[in-house]
Amino acid sequence: MNNRIIDHPVLGEMKIGKKVPFHFNGQYYEAYEGETIAAALLANNIRTLRVHEESGTARGIYCNIGHCFECRVTVNGCHHVRACITIVEENMDIHSGKTQPTPIKDLFKGENNV
Template identity: 55%
Template sequence: MDRIVHHPILGSMSPTRERVRFTFNGQELSGLQGEPIAAALLASGIRTLRKHEESGTVRGLYCGIGHCMECRLIVNGEGPVRSCLTPLAEGMRITEGPQLPNEITGRRLPP
């Protein structure tokens, strides 16, 4: 799949970057070293990056330049980070953020 070779914030990136492995919600994937996490996920066919913390509605890449925060994810247990701005590195463990408990039932909304 085609990759981003110039990002408005991260700058130019070599199309011959090294392939690295990472996980997203426990699924093993691969991407190119230094490309935005969001780009690696999109290239792997993942369009839903997270679910809204309260409503549970799906969220994906929106602006792609770090303004909207819709692409925020947890990386290596820390975050949230903007996946459109965060460079991919070998071994990253990436997950969507936690949902808040439902006000009525006290339980998380179903996936």
């Protein structure tokens, strides 16, 4: 199933460019030239981009304009890259965000308000 938006009611028709190969969590996928990582992953039926640091729940595309940071992934070893505003490049190595330890819990250890 292809979830790629090719005719948007506001943005118009997408011009299909050349295919761009990339890897996500070790699997091979293809994007189209000019697509963001988020759009390419969604087109390939991938909705979970990372997991929440505290709860471990799935996170994906939320605002899709670079404000919320829910779509953070690791790209070519660089952590916390926003998938919604980063264009796929040929042979990118992308990994979903994993649960990271949080400094917030450590700040409140031993206090009654947590």
